[in-house]
Amino acid sequence: MASVDGIGAAVIGSGFIGTVHVEALRRLGVTVHGILGASADRADAAARRLGVPKAYPDLDALLADPAVDVVHVTSPNRLHFPQVRAIIAAGRHVVCEKPLAVTSEESAELVALAAHTDRICAVNYNIRFYPLNQHLHGEVAAGTLGDIRLLSGRYFQDWLFEDTDWNWRLDPAEGGTLRAFGDIGTHWVDLVSFITGSRVAAVMAELVTAIPTRQQPAGPVETFSTERSTDTIARQMSTDDIALLLLRFENGARGSVAISQVSAGRKNSLQYEIDGSRGSAAWDSETPDHLWLGHRDRPNEILQRGPALMNALGSAAASLPGGHVEGFGDTFHALFRAIYQAVAAGRMPDRPTFATFEDGHHEMLLGDAVLVSAREGRWVDVASVSAPIVEGALA
Numbered sequence: 001m002a003s004v005d006g007i008g009a010a011v012i013g014s015g016f017i018g019t020v021h022v023e024a025l026r027r028l029g030v031t032v033h034g035i036l037g038a039s040a041d042r043a044d045a046a047a048r049r050l051g052v053p054k055a056y057p058d059l060d061a062l063l064a065d066p067a068v069d070v071v072h073v074t075s076p077n078r079l080h081f082p083q084v085r086a087i088i089a090a091g092r093h094v095v096c097e098k099p100l101a102v103t104s105e106e107s108a109e110l111v112a113l114a115a116h117t118d119r120i121c122a123v124n125y126n127i128r129f130y131p132l133n134q135h136l137h138g139e140v141a142a143g144t145l146g147d148i149r150l151l152s153g154r155y156f157q158d159w160l161f162e163d164t165d166w167n168w169r170l171d172p173a174e175g176g177t178l179r180a181f182g183d184i185g186t187h188w189v190d191l192v193s194f195i196t197g198s199r200v201a202a203v204m205a206e207l208v209t210a211i212p213t214r215q216q217p218a219g220p221v222e223t224f225s226t227e228r229s230t231d232t233i234a235r236q237m238s239t240d241d242i243a244l245l246l247l248r249f250e251n252g253a254r255g256s257v258a259i260s261q262v263s264a265g266r267k268n269s270l271q272y273e274i275d276g277s278r279g280s281a282a283w284d285s286e287t288p289d290h291l292w293l294g295h296r297d298r299p300n301e302i303l304q305r306g307p308a309l310m311n312a313l314g315s316a317a318a319s320l321p322g323g324h325v326e327g328f329g330d331t332f333h334a335l336f337r338a339i340y341q342a343v344a345a346g347r348m349p350d351r352p353t354f355a356t357f358e359d360g361h362h363e364m365l366l367g368d369a370v371l372v373s374a375r376e377g378r379w380v381d382v383a384s385v386s387a388p389i390v391e392g393a394l395a
């Protein structure tokens, strides 16, 4: 790949995901010059813990640092839009965590800004970068599964299972109106859309707030943290713990997916099955080095990830020899490798394998369609949704 030598980065956000970004950048050979956190104390502590030279006092200071070429945005969702806008205006490349924004009006504006800059603008849908998902994307394009008929699956977690579980994502002002769908459902949809090369055209959705009242602790709580406070206030919940979707894809395929952040025992379990006219494929994020290939007239197969056994896309995303399982952190390394290749080349690839701002915006429009569908109990075409969606939409 083109050299990343001399390309400098900064990371906004010092929590669980910000840390994963810093570690993956280091592994790629990119220098992380500084961190911007929710507060000066938290940023200082993260910079010390991660051995990053600076904690910036604010975004202006970060953008004034001439060593920074690429800014990674891992702050709470509410901040993505203003921060990404400022980063593009300052002429920097940007890698934004999903969701791209909290409303489709914001993400539409970011798409327009991205179209008018030569900077690389990417959204961090990392699950695409498990090597077997890249491989399957190539196989579907080559026709190995035939015409795609059905996509099904789930994305379940349990870290918000108790009413004492808390995180900024539960607050619509911080995370957006949709929570389980926005936080993890869009990963599933982005992934299967990427693999099959076809976006969702229409949706029929049911959204469930399974825990109507939660106990919010006085201080901030990190994602997946198991620390519990006794100093709490009761908060009424309006965001979705569970989302159930029926889907129609642009290529005519049909789909169904269940999303939940309250499924005891399921830590971070994304599963899909893709059924085509020539064969099927299924994958589970908790056993990511195995791809099930289903056949009608011969025994089914398990493809174990191995650089020599995958197509060029799969091999390009792999780092380790077969049998040395690649996991969550490795996907960030593989994704950043693709993004920084584009940064080094100075242009977006013709057909990026990473998610673009347009991909991120499509997920926002789909979110709007999900809200309208759940509220009105009907199928909604994604193309038909443009009205602003306001709080309390699940009521």
Ligand code: SOE
Binding pocket: 017, 157, 183, 184, 187, 223, 268
């Ligand atoms: C929390 O639900 C979370 O960190 C998501 O925000 C990530 O996107 C997912 O990859 C893991 O879970």
